[in-house]
Amino acid sequence: MGAARPRPRLRFADLLDETLAGVFARPARAALTTLGTVLGIASLVATLGISRTAGGQIVGRFDELAATQVTVSARTAGSGSSSRAAATLPWDVELRLDRLNGVVASGAVAEASNPGSLRTVPLIDPQNVTERLVPVFAGSVGLLDAVRGRIATGRWFDAGHVERRDRVAVIGADVADQFGIDRLDRQPGVFIGDEIFTVIGILDAAPRDTGLVQSVIVPFTAGQDRLGITRPDRVVVETVIGAARLVAEQAPVALNPNAAEGLKVTAPRDPARTKDAVQDDVNQLFLLLGLISLVVGAIGIANVTLVTVMERTGEIGLRRALGASRRHIALQFLAESTAMGLVGGIIGATVGIITIVGVAGSREWTPVLDLWLPLAAPFAGAVVGLVAGLYPSVRAARMEPVDALRAGT
Amino acid sequence: MSVVADPDLGEEPREPAGVVPVVVLDDVWRVFPTDPPVEALRAVHLRVDPGEYVAIIGPSGSGKSTLLNVLGLLDRPTGGTYQLDGIDTAALGDRARAAERGRRIGFVFQSFHLLSYRSVEENVMLSELYLGTSRRDRRCRAVEALERVGLGHRLGFSPIRLSGGERQRVAIARALLGEPSLLLCDEPTGNLDSANTAAVLDLFDDLRAQGLTILVITHDTEVAARAQRRVRMVDGQLAEVA
Ligand SMILES: Nc1ncnc2c1ncn2[C@@H]1O[C@H](COP(=O)(O)OP(=O)(O)O)[C@@H](O)[C@H]1O
Numbered sequence: 001m002g003a004a005r006p007r008p009r010l011r012f013a014d015l016l017d018e019t020l021a022g023v024f025a026r027p028a029r030a031a032l033t034t035l036g037t038v039l040g041i042a043s044l045v046a047t048l049g050i051s052r053t054a055g056g057q058i059v060g061r062f063d064e065l066a067a068t069q070v071t072v073s074a075r076t077a078g079s080g081s082s083s084r085a086a087a088t089l090p091w092d093v094e095l096r097l098d099r100l101n102g103v104v105a106s107g108a109v110a111e112a113s114n115p116g117s118l119r120t121v122p123l124i125d126p127q128n129v130t131e132r133l134v135p136v137f138a139g140s141v142g143l144l145d146a147v148r149g150r151i152a153t154g155r156w157f158d159a160g161h162v163e164r165r166d167r168v169a170v171i172g173a174d175v176a177d178q179f180g181i182d183r184l185d186r187q188p189g190v191f192i193g194d195e196i197f198t199v200i201g202i203l204d205a206a207p208r209d210t211g212l213v214q215s216v217i218v219p220f221t222a223g224q225d226r227l228g229i230t231r232p233d234r235v236v237v238e239t240v241i242g243a244a245r246l247v248a249e250q251a252p253v254a255l256n257p258n259a260a261e262g263l264k265v266t267a268p269r270d271p272a273r274t275k276d277a278v279q280d281d282v283n284q285l286f287l288l289l290g291l292i293s294l295v296v297g298a299i300g301i302a303n304v305t306l307v308t309v310m311e312r313t314g315e316i317g318l319r320r321a322l323g324a325s326r327r328h329i330a331l332q333f334l335a336e337s338t339a340m341g342l343v344g345g346i347i348g349a350t351v352g353i354i355t356i357v358g359v360a361g362s363r364e365w366t367p368v369l370d371l372w373l374p375l376a377a378p379f380a381g382a383v384v385g386l387v388a389g390l391y392p393s394v395r396a397a398r399m400e401p402v403d404a405l406r407a408g409t
Numbered sequence: 410m411s412v413v414a415d416p417d418l419g420e421e422p423r424e425p426a427g428v429v430p431v432v433v434l435d436d437v438w439r440v441f442p443t444d445p446p447v448e449a450l451r452a453v454h455l456r457v458d459p460g461e462y463v464a465i466i467g468p469s470g471s472g473k474s475t476l477l478n479v480l481g482l483l484d485r486p487t488g489g490t491y492q493l494d495g496i497d498t499a500a501l502g503d504r505a506r507a508a509e510r511g512r513r514i515g516f517v518f519q520s521f522h523l524l525s526y527r528s529v530e531e532n533v534m535l536s537e538l539y540l541g542t543s544r545r546d547r548r549c550r551a552v553e554a555l556e557r558v559g560l561g562h563r564l565g566f567s568p569i570r571l572s573g574g575e576r577q578r579v580a581i582a583r584a585l586l587g588e589p590s591l592l593l594c595d596e597p598t599g600n601l602d603s604a605n606t607a608a609v610l611d612l613f614d615d616l617r618a619q620g621l622t623i624l625v626i627t628h629d630t631e632v633a634a635r636a637q638r639r640v641r642m643v644d645g646q647l648a649e650v651a
Pocket residue numbers: 441443447448449467468469470471472473474475476
């Protein structure tokens with residue numbers, strides 16, 4: 001008797017057959033059993049998909065103007081009347097910043113604190129003599145580009161005006177309207193308080209600093225001489241897309257190497273972070289809920305499979321009598337629970353995707369779906385079923401055939 | 410003892426001297442380790458040759474089912490040796506016992522043990538499931554076996570819709586499927602009326618005539634009378650009935 005000992009065999013196709021027969025023997029029960037897995041997988045798929053879709057929208061709507069702007073101002077130290085700037089800003093910001101990688105333009109600006117009211121020179125146009133309080137700013141040459149300003153008539157002041165400390169001014173389009181100034185060929189003058197300035201340009205638009213259109217801007221040297229302005233309040237920087245955060249890191253050192261930490265930098269949150277923030281808040285809750293439903297689903301499958309094992313004690317005994325080994329018994333119940341998990345995963349993925357499309361449709365978003373999601377979801381369901389089936393399968397395999405046959409008739 | 414050439418044993422190695430007995434029990438004990446221990450089988454000796462039809466009779470609790478479980482490799486004796494088709498079963502591990510059980514033993518139970526959610530045909534096909542034969546072969550043989558027990562017209566039925574006698578014939582067809590060396594029946598007619606009992610007994614006669622080795626446990630003297638040989642179990646001890 002030296003022949004190799006026979007082993008019981010079970011073909012894969014037959015295992016599949018037995019599994020389907022076992023699951024479909026009680027279709028209503030199987031359907032209810034998979035419900036937890038369906039809910040869990042559906043909420044996971046929907047949450048991941050919707051956050052992905054919403055993230056895509058935020059990136060899509062992302063504001064190009066805001067994303068390319070960096071502003072630097074001085075922090076104030078102390079409080080109340082004793083507060084003062086913790087660090088000073090220089091006027092020659094173009095020299096310091098324009099060489100940094102990613103900087104398109106930069107300019108400094110300061111507001112005059114008590115400029116007095118603005119008047120036109122009465123000789124020019126007697127009918128239009130008015131007097132108004134208008135904000136007055138001193139700026140550097142680069143300010144126009146830094147705020148993406150546009151000159152409608154005339155010109156912006158240049159390095160020559162600054163160097164010669166010329167008393168020239170650019171007035172905002174709104175101010176020009178109020179004072180009836182539309183032509184510059186006769187070199188109109190305006191009084192700011194008691195100081196007279198020649199108007200050389202009309203500022204039509206300043207998208208980054210819309211207030212400038214209602215103001216008067218003079219070169220910072222003239223501001224220092226005539227308006228008591230000393231230091232810039234703010235430095236405005238235009239960057240290329242994606243460089244804002246880098247520039248924001250480097251600008252303070254470039255502007256004031258000795259007291260960089262005294263400067264306050266405002267930079268846009270980068271798009272990736274915006275997306276993360278959206279996902280962080282609500283979605284973690286939903287992911288948690290999804291995971292909890294999956295666990296509940298697994299417990300449901302485990303519970304029902306255990307009940308099924310007990311109900312089918314006689315069948316287990318019979319199969320052992322027909323030559324099934326313990327592992328065949330375990331395999332059959334494992335396959336049944338895995339099949340229920342898999343079906344739950346497939347249905348859950350479908351429900352989840354329908355939810356994504358529905359939500360996206362109701363908000364006129366474009367649904368964004370990672371390809372791995374509908375593929376991984378059924379797999380996850382199958383794993384849930386497999387894990388849930390472990391304990392019942394072991395119980396089934398451990399039954400003694402004699403006891404099983406006697407117990408289940 | 411009759412000696413019948415058994416085609417089922419054709420592939421087995423034989424002792425040159427003659428026929429290999431299907432069953433040889435030598436001083437077999439089965440003691441259940443309860444408190445106090447139950448000696449369900451005590452020094453049992455039994456030899457069954459191919460083609461024999463043996464009835465085991467005896468009072469309830471005398472150890473008949475225990476004997477059948479040992480013979481069917483569902484249970485291990487606590488002492489003695491058991492050779493099935495010349496194989497010393499003590500040497501077999503759990504999986505090998507399952508395989509030999511599937512190949513060599515056909516079981517018929519008092520309570521039929523049919524799966525209610527499978528058709529008659531599928532129930533019979535289960536028998537060779539763990540032998541690894543192809544589905545098509547199993548189906549062919551299941552139809553054959555069902556025709557052999559006179560149920561060729563009930564293939565797609567649910568067992569629920571069959572009479573008790575028909576159910577037991579389905580179970581017998583299932584037991585026949587693997588071409589077993591030994592048919593083990595524990596009270597096969599215990600749940601049947603007299604007409605169905607007669608049909609099952611006729612079937613056993615046919616099978617015996619075809620050379621099958623049959624061992625039947627029964628209370629029923631009429632059933633026992635049909636067997637060619639009777640042994641009596643009393644208090645775990647086996648004695649030949651003259
Ligand atoms: N698993 C077991 N544990 C303990 N005692 C058992 C077990 N199985 C059977 N017995 C005992 O062994 C004896 C023989 O039982 P059994 O073989 O079922 O008798 P029969 O089939 O002749 O009615 C009985 O006394 C029974 O109570």
